[in-house]
Each structure stands twice: as C-alpha cells, then as structure tokens.
Amino acid sequence: MTDCFVRVALDHPLSTLFDYRCPSDGPAPVPGTLVNVPFGRREAVGLVCEVTAHSDVPPDRLRNVTSVCCSCPPLSADWLALAAFAADYYQRGLGEVALPALPQALRDASRWDRLFAREPRYRALPAGREALPDSLPVRASALRRLAAALLAEDALFASDARALHPKAVAVLDAWCETGWVEREVVDPFAAGHSAAAPVAVTNPTALPVLTDEQTAALDAISGAHGFAPFLLHGVTGSGKTEVYLRALAHLLERRPDAQALVLVPEINLTPQFEAAFRARFASLAEGAIVTLHSGLAEGERARNWLAAHTGHARIVLGTRLAVLASLPKLAVIVVDEEHDPAYKQQEGLRYSARDLAVWRAKQLDVPVVLGSATPSLESWWLAEQGRYTRLTLSRRAVADAVLPVVKLIDLEDEHRRGRASFEGLSGPLVAAMKTRLERGEQSLVFLNRRGYAPILSCDACGWVAGCPRCSAYVVLHKPERALRCHHCGWESRIPRACPDCGNVDIAPMGRGTQRIEEALAQAVPGARVLRIDADSTRRKGSAEALFSDVHAGEVDILVGTQMIAKGHDFQRVSLVGVLNADTALFSHDFRASERLFAQLMQVSGRAGRAGLPGEVLVQTRYARHALYHALTRHDYVGFATSTLAERRDAHLPPFVYQALLRAEGRTLDAALAFLQQAAAALHDIPAAERVTAYDAVPMTIVKVMHVHRAQLLIESGSRAALQATLRAWLPALRQLKGVLRWSVEVDPLDI
Numbered sequence: 001m002t003d004c005f006v007r008v009a010l011d012h013p014l015s016t017l018f019d020y021r022c023p024s025d026g027p028a029p030v031p032g033t034l035v036n037v038p039f040g041r042r043e044a045v046g047l048v049c050e051v052t053a054h055s056d057v058p059p060d061r062l063r064n065v066t067s068v069c070c071s072c073p074p075l076s077a078d079w080l081a082l083a084a085f086a087a088d089y090y091q092r093g094l095g096e097v098a099l100p101a102l103p104q105a106l107r108d109a110s111r112w113d114r115l116f117a118r119e120p121r122y123r124a125l126p127a128g129r130e131a132l133p134d135s136l137p138v139r140a141s142a143l144r145r146l147a148a149a150l151l152a153e154d155a156l157f158a159s160d161a162r163a164l165h166p167k168a169v170a171v172l173d174a175w176c177e178t179g180w181v182e183r184e185v186v187d188p189f190a191a192g193h194s195a196a197a198p199v200a201v202t203n204p205t206a207l208p209v210l211t212d213e214q215t216a217a218l219d220a221i222s223g224a225h226g227f228a229p230f231l232l233h234g235v236t237g238s239g240k241t242e243v244y245l246r247a248l249a250h251l252l253e254r255r256p257d258a259q260a261l262v263l264v265p266e267i268n269l270t271p272q273f274e275a276a277f278r279a280r281f282a283s284l285a286e287g288a289i290v291t292l293h294s295g296l297a298e299g300e301r302a303r304n305w306l307a308a309h310t311g312h313a314r315i316v317l318g319t320r321l322a323v324l325a326s327l328p329k330l331a332v333i334v335v336d337e338e339h340d341p342a343y344k345q346q347e348g349l350r351y352s353a354r355d356l357a358v359w360r361a362k363q364l365d366v367p368v369v370l371g372s373a374t375p376s377l378e379s380w381w382l383a384e385q386g387r388y389t390r391l392t393l394s395r396r397a398v399a400d401a402v403l404p405v406v407k408l409i410d411l412e413d414e415h416r417r418g419r420a421s422f423e424g425l426s427g428p429l430v431a432a433m434k435t436r437l438e439r440g441e442q443s444l445v446f447l448n449r450r451g452y453a454p455i456l457s458c459d460a461c462g463w464v465a466g467c468p469r470c471s472a473y474v475v476l477h478k479p480e481r482a483l484r485c486h487h488c489g490w491e492s493r494i495p496r497a498c499p500d501c502g503n504v505d506i507a508p509m510g511r512g513t514q515r516i517e518e519a520l521a522q523a524v525p526g527a528r529v530l531r532i533d534a535d536s537t538r539r540k541g542s543a544e545a546l547f548s549d550v551h552a553g554e555v556d557i558l559v560g561t562q563m564i565a566k567g568h569d570f571q572r573v574s575l576v577g578v579l580n581a582d583t584a585l586f587s588h589d590f591r592a593s594e595r596l597f598a599q600l601m602q603v604s605g606r607a608g609r610a611g612l613p614g615e616v617l618v619q620t621r622y623a624r625h626a627l628y629h630a631l632t633r634h635d636y637v638g639f640a641t642s643t644l645a646e647r648r649d650a651h652l653p654p655f656v657y658q659a660l661l662r663a664e665g666r667t668l669d670a671a672l673a674f675l676q677q678a679a680a681a682l683h684d685i686p687a688a689e690r691v692t693a694y695d696a697v698p699m700t701i702v703k704v705m706h707v708h709r710a711q712l713l714i715e716s717g718s719r720a721a722l723q724a725t726l727r728a729w730l731p732a733l734r735q736l737k738g739v740l741r742w743s744v745e746v747d748p749l750d751i
Contacts, residue, residue, distance in 0.1 A: 004028060005055040006065065008037055008046035009095035011107075015087065017094070018046070019055045021062045029065070032074030034102075036066040036109035045069075045107045047098050049080065067109060071116035073310060079326050082360055086324075091726050091744050092349050100348065101324035105302035114159075115302060120185050121155045122172045128180025146171060150181070155286070159299055208242060208397065217243050217391040221332075222250040224367040229358055231338075231383045232371040234393030235634065236605020237401055237569075240371045241273070243393075244334050245280050247369070251332055252281075252314060258331035259308070262317045263353060265340035267295045268543040269567040273317055273336075284314055292318035292325055295540065320345060320353035323360065331366050333357045337566055338370035338379060339598050341749055350745040354379075373605060373636070374598035377647065378654040380640050396609070404576070404607040404614025406632040410623040423519035424511045429577045429617050430523045436575045437527050437556055441612060443575040445516060445559040446603045450533040451475035452515045453508030456483060458498035460505070465495075471703040476508050477535065478515070488705045516579065517559050524557060532560035565603040571610040576603055578618040585622060588700070589751060590652055593627055597639055600631050651715075653747075657722045658715040660748040662699070664707045665739040671710040672696050674739040679712060681732040687724035691716045707740060713751060722746075 003024050007017035020037050022029060029035055033048045043066055055062060083098040090097075105111050124132070132147045146165040150156045150172075161168035175181040210218065221230055221243070234240045248260050264273055270291050277289055290304035290313045307313040309326040316322055320343050335343070335357050343353040354370065361368035370379055370388070383390040396402060409426050419427050433443045453476045456465040465474050467485035474483040476494065484491045497504045508515070517531040530546060537543035543563070549555055553572055558564060584596040600618065608614020620628060630639040648655050661678055665671035675696035682688040691714050699709040716722040726744060733742065 005052050005062070006035065006048045007050040007052065008035060009049050009093070009098050010037075010039060010044055010046045011095045011099040013093055013096060015093040017049055019057045019062060020065045021055075022051075022065050027068045027070055029068050030074050032076060032080055034069040034072055034106060036069075038063050038066060043109065045099070045109055046095065047075070049094065067112075069106075069109070069112050071112065072106065072306070075309075075326055076328050078328075078364060081363060082324070082356070085359060085363075086349070086351055086356060089723070090349060090351050090746050091730060097324075097349055101321070103302040103305045104298050106305075115306075118185050119158055120169070120183055121157045122150060122161070122176070122181050122183055123155050124150050125180060125182055128175060128178075131180060132175075142166070143171065157299075157303075163297075208239070210242070210246070211239070211393070211395070211397055213391075213393045213395070214239050214243055214397065217393065218246050218250075220389065220391055221247045221367060221369060226365045227362045228367040229361065229382075229388045230367065230369045230391055231375055231379050231388045232369055232391045232393070233375055233383075233636075234371065234373060235396065235403060236373045236602065237396040237398065237403075237609045238373075238393035239397030240336070240393065241276060242397065244336070244369070244371070245276065247332065247334075248277075248315065249280070252284075255331060257311070257329055259311065259313065259327045259329045260315050260332050260334070261322065261325070261327060261330060261357070262315065262334045263322060263336065263343070263357060264317065264319060264567070265337045265342040266563070266567075267293045267319055268537070268547070268563055269336075270317060270319070271544045272547075272568070277315055277317060281315065285312075287312055288314040290316055292316060292322040294319070294321065320351075323353040323356045330360075330364055333361050333366065333368040335368070335370045337372055337602075339372045339374050339376040340566070341595065344747075344749045346750070350743075350748075352747060355747070374601045375636075375640075377594055377640060377644055381644060381654045384644075398609070398611055400611040401609055402614075403634050404604055404616050406604055406616040406618065406634070408623045408628055408632065409617055409619045411619055411621045413623070422523050423515065424579055424619075425516070425519055425523050425577075426619055429619065432575055432615065432617060433520075433524050433527070433557060433577070437524060439574075441574040442550070442553075442555065442570065442572040443557045443577065444564065444570065444573050444603070444606055445520065445557060445577045445579065446561075446565060447511070447513055447516055447559065447579040448561050448565075448599070449510075449512045449580065450514070450535055450561055451484070451486075451512035452478035452518075453510050453512055455509040456494070456506060457509055458501065458503050458506045460503040461498060461501040463498050463500040463506075469703075469705050470701065472701050475512065478508075478518075487701060511580070513559055513561060520557055520559060527556040528554065529557045529559065530555040532558065532564050534561070534563070537563070562599065564606070565599055566605075568606065569609055570606050572612070573606050574608055574612040574614055576607045576614075576616045578603065578616070581618060582620055582622055585625060585627070590647075590650070591749065594643060597627055597631065597636075601634070601636065604631070604634075651717075656715045656717050657719045658713060658748060658751075659722060659726055660745045660751060661712040661714070661733075661742065662709060662745065663711070663739045663742045664709050666706075666708070668698060668702060668708040668710065670738050671708050672698070674736055674742065675710055675712040677736050677738075678729075678733055681736075682714075682725070682729065684732070685725055685728045687721050687728060690718055690721040691725045711751070713748075 004022045006020050006022055029048045031048055035046055037046050087094045087097040105115050136143050142165045146168055149164055158169050176183050232240055251258055287307050290307050292304055308316045311329055335354050338354050345351050358368055382388045409428050414426055436443045455473050456476045465483055467474050467490050469490050470485055470487045472487050474485050477484050481494055482491050498506050513531050513533045517529055520529045532546050550558055584592045604616040663671040663674045679693050682693055694713045696710055696712045699711050
C-alpha cells in the first residue's frame, strides 16, 4: 500500500495549502478531517482539504502527519465550501477562516483524547436532593459549590465537577454509594446518537393566539421550499419570536432530524431566548437545544459545538460565531435583530454573520428569516427590489398593547423658560418617573455612555485627562475611583489635583450611566435604581441575574446602555427616557443616523408591552430634526425611504460596494506612507479602472496602545470589479514594508 498525501489548511495568513505525507500504516484521512502536523518548529492542528496520490513538493521536504483526529466525524463538503467562500470574499486564508471557527479544544491535539473520552456524569437522586443541602459543613465552600451545581443541573459531567472541587469524582462516587447520586458513562458525540424523535409542543392549548399578520408570516415561512429569504419587519412587541417558535415547531414536526440555527446579536439576549425555546420544546431530548457564544467555558462550548456537528443538537442558538458552526442537517436559519452592528466581526476575520447566514441558506437551499423592527437599509433595499420577501407585523401581538407615545423634550425651550434640570435630567422626565413610581410601574432611562463622566478636566489651565497610550480621553469611573481608557484598558487612580497646575478643583464633564444612576437616587427619592451596562455585568451570569430582578419587579428605575435597548420583554415598564441622543446627529459616519434611529426605535419599544400605556420622552436640543419627527410617528418606512434616497444621491452603500485598507505603524507618517504606496499599486491592476480610491487619512482614534492608525477607502459600483481588484491587490500589498500590520475589510461598517 503506497503513501497518500494530504493538503492541509493551517491558521496562517497565506491562502496556501500545505502538503503532508500520510504513512500507509496509519488511518487514511478524508477531506474535512482534523490532523496534527509539524509546522516549523512546532506542531499545529490543521484541516484536510484535499487527499491526493501525488505532491509537487520534493520528497525530502515532505513531512508526515503526526496524528489524525479519528473520533471527530469529518466536516462536511458543505461546511468546507462555506469556509472557502468566506475566505475568498473576505480576502483571508482558508485556514484563517476554518480553524478559528472551531472550538479551542479541537485546535489542541493534546486535548483530543480527553474531549472524546467516555465521560461519567452524575445526577442527583430524590434522596440526595433532600439530604445534600443540610448535610454539608457551612465552611466547606468547595463541597457546597459542587452540591449546588449538581442540584442545579440535570446532569453534571466529571470535567465540570473537577473545576468546582479538586477531588470531585471521589466525592461524587462516595455520594453514589450513599444513594444520593447516580453515575452513568455516556458518549454524547457518538455517531447516530440523535434526538430524532417526533416533536410535541408543550401545552399547545396554552399557546398565544396568533394575529392575522403573524399567521400570514408563519404560513409563508412554513410553506417555503428551497432557498427563500424573508425579511420579517415587525414593530417592537409584534410577536416575531412567536413566529420563529411556530416555524421551528412546524419544521421539526415534519422533519424530526432537521436542525435550525437561530442567531441573536448579543450574549445577554441568549438566556431569555434559550428559556423560551426550552419551554416550548420541552419534549426534545437532553442536549437537543444548545447555545454557542464566546461567553461559554471552553469545555461547554466544545460539547455544544460537537452536539451540533454530530446532529444531536436540533436547535442551535448563538451569537455571530455560530453562523460558522457545523450543522450537517441544517434546514432553516433565523437572524433576529438582523440590523444590529454586532453581527459584524471587528477583528481578525471581519465577516458579517448576517450576510454569511443568507449565503449559507442559499448554498443549502433552505429558508432564512431576517427579523427586525428596524431592518438594515441593505436588507430593506433588497426587499424593495424583490430579492427578499417582506413579511410585515404592523401591530403588537398582545390585544390591549399599543405602541408607546413618543414625545420630545426640547431642552432649548426648557432653558429659555428658565426650567431647571438636575444632572441632565429634565423636569418633565423626573416628574414622569415620579408618577410611574406612585403607580407601581417601572421606568427605563437610556444613555449609551458608560462610566461616570467621559472627561475629567481642570478649569484653571484647561488640562484634560488623557490616555498615555491612545489619542483619546480617559473615562471617569467613580465607584471604582479610577480613570479608564475604553480603547486599550489603561487605568489609573483619580488624581487629587491637576498634574499641570496643581488646582484641586478638577471636575468631571459630561455624564455616563454611573452619574445618572447617582442622580436618579436623589431626583426620585425612594426609587429602587438599577444600572445595567458593561461595567455592572462583568461577572459571568451577572447580566442574567440583574435582568431577573427587573422582571421580578424588584426595580423601579432601570438605567443602562444599549444592553437594555433591544430584545427584552419588560412587562412593567411604561416609561422610557432617552438622554444625550443628539451626539450621533453630527457624526462623520454616514451610518450614524441609521444606527441612532434603530437604537431609539428599539429602546422605545421596551415601553407598554403588556397593555400598560407606554410613553417615551426623548431629551433633545434639536426637536425639529426630521429623524426625531419620524421617530414620534414610528415611521420606519418613511425614514428608510428618505435615507435611501440620500444614499443613492451620494453614491453610498447599498448602491456601491466598499473595502477598507487599514495600516498600523509606529508613526502616523509610516502608516500614511504605506497606504500611499498601496494606492499607487492600484494603477497596475486592470480591474481597478472601475474602482475609486480615496486619499489615505488618519482614523478617528489615531493612536491606540502607542500604535498609529490610518485607512484608505476604495469603492465600486460593481461587487465583481471590487473583488477582482482586491484579489490582484493583495500580493502587491504583501510586498510593501514599513508598517507593523495591515488588514483589508470588505463591506466595512465603521469608516
């Protein structure tokens, strides 16, 4: 038997596949198999893309495959095609796409044996559930953690138990002998281990009655055959999630072995979605509903990914990284809040999960549903052109729930009338919150700026606290008594006096969520105020716990950033106050108005969802602005129509296609010089005749972590011409020197 050769993709910037020899006495890998190979002076896990009987590499330079991951079923040809498309479109190496899409545990060959070992798991028996809470010493914290995890989970795997107690397995085995716990050994990733049983929806008689519009949308989605892209445009509270649930139920009733992928934009939205799906599909086998996001522990993410890869998971719920999960029986894709910028990866492979979801649905010939109350203008334009089928939910699903009344508080008029405000909270807004407190209702205050104040300055000499590593001001975080850079993470204590002139009267300027939280406690006495932002939810599970407090009615006023603006169904919130929205009106980014309108529509939708009359108060100095008037009418269609007309006249996306070349250097001059050389290289590319290249300019935040940044924008009315230009341009860029690093981003969102 002769040797065969494999061409392997490695996590490397070059698109080259690397040839290796497979010894004849070892297992023969097939495309999609993971292998461990020598690469330079180290070993690396790679993905077999081709198997061949010949290699163009001289025999004396060929190296042998070290080991093959036989326990993991090979990735499918469809998945390899998805990775190849993403690599080609986003101008990256195939290995740069394929390997980072896998869980870290699969990219480490030393962990393969443990990952695929038959692992014991433990379940608490009724006797143990009764005895364990009172039988452990109070000071035995590790034992108590182990018992709490065992009682909280249906099953506790040994690997998870070891993270809670150093001798967890011995303790659990002892509890088994006592009769408190049962032990079983399972292989959750064995081929054929599936939950392909008919689906019975939990309590079908208790399901909400669908509106006519929901029924029409459900019929269209469930009746689709082959590739069918739907844009589900539903106002906030219109029951888009219920349409998703019913559509998935219909699918699993018809095809018990089918898989569904549901994407959400942020991690903090996954718990409530997961709870809704588990409640509705309680008849599915254990492990048939899994989540995939970066907040999971490595072991849990690997198990969930493998459950999807082996077909055991029927419903996969995740953030943008889940779009690259292996799902061999994928039959429908849902992208909730499809407009959200969080679907665009901003480092490494800068892909759009929404766009890849549509491409994947077309590749597999299955339906894809893009849902939003404020669709992206790209999706809206495609629906206008008839390339997407638009489904509309124009009213709220709850019978007595209507859209909230949106009112503008003109801050200029308040000032002219001599009406005082308190720390940025206008009199009408404070009065409205006091009224809700008296009624026992909840209020929500939205400010998309965390920290206490964005600036700390000295009135005497004009000093402003800045980051020594970035061209940005540091943010004051009063509870932590720290100044923190939100770009690089640099932190220092708050100075007692101005470092330039010694003035002790340094003061914060502007307001963040911490300062508003402090002000609300004084402006609305007796109110229970809760802040939810990136600072208050750093610990794992903290966001879920805080939102539970809100839903339980233990909070009177919720203040927060965009984390609270979308997806959450707050039953008791009847008032929403919006602070400091005007800053986005004057941004240099042409997408700023689109994002602001979507943000305000989303946060407005948190009010009045359960039949309570809802009111939204937006504080602004520009009450006559067209964006705010469209907001008061809940007129997304009018806003989208006028904004698309402006984009067409200005030759901006979606009417042109763009790519951005970024360069980072030790000096700004070095970064700009690199980009100027790159622009000159375009003249030698025939396809570039249909491409416009703009001047190289510094980025908005020029310096981050002592690295200077600049960018060069190119665009074309033809996607094909832009892609052809990029393919020919990249080899020339690799020959240029003088910068620390550079990257190309296709379809950039932040310019």
